[in-house]
Amino acid sequence: MGNGTRLTPQSEDFSAWYNEIVQQAEMASHSPVRGCMVIRPYGYRIWELMQAGLDGMFKATGHENAYFPLFLPKSALDREAEHVEGFAPETAIVTHAGRVELDEPLVVRPTSEAIIWPILRDWIHSYRDLPVLLNQWVNVVRWEKRTRPFLRTTEFLWQEGHTAHQSEEEAEEETRRMLGVYRTFMEDWMAMPVITGLKTDSERFAGAIRTYALEALMRDNKALQAGTSHNLGQNFARAFDVRYQTEDGEHVYVWSTSWGVSTRLIGGLIMAHGDDVGLVLPPRLAPHQAVIVPIWRNDDQRGTVLEAGERVRAALEEAGMRVHLDGREGVNPGAKYYDWERKGVPLRLEIGPRDVESGSVMAVRR
RNA sequence: CGGGGAGUAGCUCAGUCCGGCAGAGCACUGGCUUUGGGAGCCAGGGGCCGCGGGUUCAAAUCCCGCCUCCCCGACCA
Numbered sequence: 063m064g065n066g067t068r069l070t071p072q073s074e075d076f077s078a079w080y081n082e083i084v085q086q087a088e089m090a091s092h093s094p095v096r097g098c099m100v101i102r103p104y105g106y107r108i109w110e111l112m113q114a115g116l117d118g119m120f121k122a123t124g125h126e127n128a129y130f131p132l133f134l135p136k137s138a139l140d141r142e143a144e145h146v147e148g149f150a151p152e153t154a155i156v157t158h159a160g161r162v163e164l165d166e167p168l169v170v171r172p173t174s175e176a177i178i179w180p181i182l183r184d185w186i187h188s189y190r191d192l193p194v195l196l197n198q199w200v201n202v203v204r205w206e207k208r209t210r211p212f213l214r215t216t217e218f219l220w221q222e223g224h225t226a227h228q229s230e231e232e233a234e235e236e237t238r239r240m241l242g243v244y245r246t247f248m249e250d251w252m253a254m255p256v257i258t259g260l261k262t263d264s265e266r267f268a269g270a271i272r273t274y275a276l277e278a279l280m281r282d283n284k285a286l287q288a289g290t291s292h293n294l295g296q297n298f299a300r301a302f303d304v305r306y307q308t309e310d311g312e313h314v315y316v317w318s319t320s321w322g323v324s325t326r327l328i329g330g331l332i333m334a335h336g337d338d339v340g341l342v343l344p345p346r347l348a349p350h351q352a353v354i355v356p357i358w359r360n361d362d363q364r365g366t367v368l369e370a371g372e373r374v375r376a377a378l379e380e381a382g383m384r385v386h387l388d389g390r391e392g393v394n395p396g397a398k399y400y401d402w403e404r405k406g407v408p409l410r411l412e413i414g415p416r417d418v419e420s421g422s423v424m425a426v427r428r
Numbered sequence: 429c430g431g432g433g434a435g436u437a438g439c440u441c442a443g444u445c446c447g448g449c450a451g452a453g454c455a456c457u458g459g460c461u462u463u464g465g466g467a468g469c470c471a472g473g474g475g476c477c478g479c480g481g482g483u484u485c486a487a488a489u490c491c492c493g494c495c496u497c498c499c500c501g502a503c504c505a
Contacts, residue, residue: 081498085439094478096496152504173505207429207503214504267505275505290505322505357464364463396465414464424464 069404071338076282083332084211087341087405097209097216101325104405105212107349108328109219113199115251115346116221116323119243125195125223130177132200133168138176142301145175148268152205170203175269175294175320178224179302186226186306186316193236194226212329213286220324226304226316233317234272234293240321241274241291248288252327253344254278254334256288267320271295280333288330291321341406342428350386352378353407355398357414370418374411403428 069086070078084090089105092098101109117127136155140146154170157163171177182194199221206214223240227233241258248254261273270292277285299305299315307313335342345351356371358364371387378385386407388398395412402410412424 077499092497094496148505204505206505208501261505265505273505287505355464359463392463392467394463394465394467396463397467398465400466412464416464 069338069340072281072336076333079336079338080329080333081211083336083340083404089328089332089341090211092211095216097206097214099211099215101219104349105328108331108343108347109325111347111349112247112251112327113221116243116247117197117199119247120197120221120223123195123239123243125197125225127198128196129198129200130174130181132171134171134174134177136167136169138180139169141176142269142298144297145269145301149173149204154203154205171200172202172204173320173322174198174200174202174222174224175298179298179304179318182224182226183302183304186304188307189228189309192226192228192306192316193232195223195236196225197221197223210329212325212332214326218324218326220322222320222322225319226299227318228306228308228316230295230317233295233319237272237274237291237293237319237321240319241276241289244276244289244291244321244323247323248276248278248327248330251344251346252331252334254288254330257285261290267292267294269294269297269301270320271297278330278334280330281336282333286326286330286333288327289321289323292319294318294320336406340404343406343408345408348406348408349384350402350405350407351384352386352409352411353398353402354385354387354411354413355395355402356387356389357395357412359415363415366418367413367415371413374413374423 069082072079087104088102089108090099090101093100120127133156139149139153149172153172156168156170169176178196185191186194199219201217201219202222203217205216209215225233225236227236245256245258248256256276256278258274258276261267261275265275266273267290272293272295274291274293275287276289278288280286294317296315296317298318304316304318305313306316331343331347332341335344343349354371354375356364356367358367368387368389371389375385375387388402390398399410406428408428410426410428412426414424417423
């Protein structure tokens with residue numbers, strides 16, 4: 063922090079603005095491997111807050127978290143025809159363990175249907191075992207040709223929900239329910255306007271019968287696909303032979319769904335709200351909901367002002383706010399204002415000697 | 429993957445054409461003075477000049493290969 067580098071205005075070059083704010087707000091930085099990024103603490107904190115919000119909503123709708131492995135046998139990916147066609151070109155494949163060539167290559171998951179369904183086959187026997195409502199928070203790898211921080215990275219973090227149901231109607235209901243959960247999160251937590259709808263056949267998830275997507279409006283007037291919810295029909299059940307016995311004793315294929323949102327949401331958050339000054343973060347997802355900037359001229363004032371700042375911080379934290387007191391020495395208040403505006407902190411509280419005397423604070427909204 | 433641009437200190441870049449001591453501003457460290465919108469002075473620290481090879485007495489600079497980033501396109505859940 064503390065550098066005075068200017069941001070390219072959005073109106074001049076939105077892409078340049080985006081790349082600069084990702085660096086300057088300390089959201090992410092590059093790594094030595096193509097398309098892979100380091101998510102820095104400030105960016106990761108936003109992800110943690112997103113995870114907490116979404117995870118609560120998933121649990122409230124009956125889902126449980128689990129963890130399935132990073133690797134899948136290449137033969138498993140090959141089981142569903144459209145699925146393999148869609149994902150094969152962008153998978154990373156492990157062929158060696160040390161110097162020894164593996165008998166069967168391992169695919170690094172681009173998504174986990176082909177790992178999860180062979181397992182669910184063993185878990186599902188009876189209609190009493192349904193529905194299965196799972197979610198996992200993991201990393202996945204897709205070798206995309208062109209990458210951008212948060213928006214399309216080679217490795218990214220996401221959650222993927224996977225469910226199994228007795229009927230087509232139930233699966234469709236689940237697909238739309240989770241689409242609705244995403245909409246609620248994007249509107250109420252991210253303050254990001256979205257349009258939901260059905261993807262065309264060519265844009266459908268490889269292996270799905272229907273894909274619903276949320277398209278979010280960015281400040282360059284472009285749409286960003288911010289999340290998807292898929293009705294997989296019986297495609298994966300057939301490919302992995304997952305059947306259950308009905309009350310009538312019949313053996314029938316389950317109906318399934320999958321749905322996901324990723325760290326791309328952070329890119330969406332940046333582009334939905336950020337301006338020429340920097341990030342603008344919605345309070346529910348801001349690492350610091352308020353920042354206190356103390357102002358002093360001498361050691362006496364420094365003591366009383368910092369003490370007042372601590373009191374204000376304690377009171378606001380007591381009320382449930384995430385508050386940061388910026389007590390850095392040798393940095394002018396003005397420089398601190400620029401820093402925190404660039405980082406999108408929703409509320410700034412300035413406390414100087416005059417404020418302490420009058421028992422007030424100066425509050426400025428981002 | 430095709431076309432174009434770029435890679436030198438943490439950041440932005442000069443130096444490369446025309447080979448000859450590794451540079452600037454900001455940032456960082458220490459000291460003093462400052463502090464209500466990006467502070468000043470003084471003194472310092474910091475380099476695999478993207479990586480590998482070649483040419484040369486000598487390479488940041490010339491040649492070859494590769495990697496990474498950015499833009500346009502194609503591709504894409």
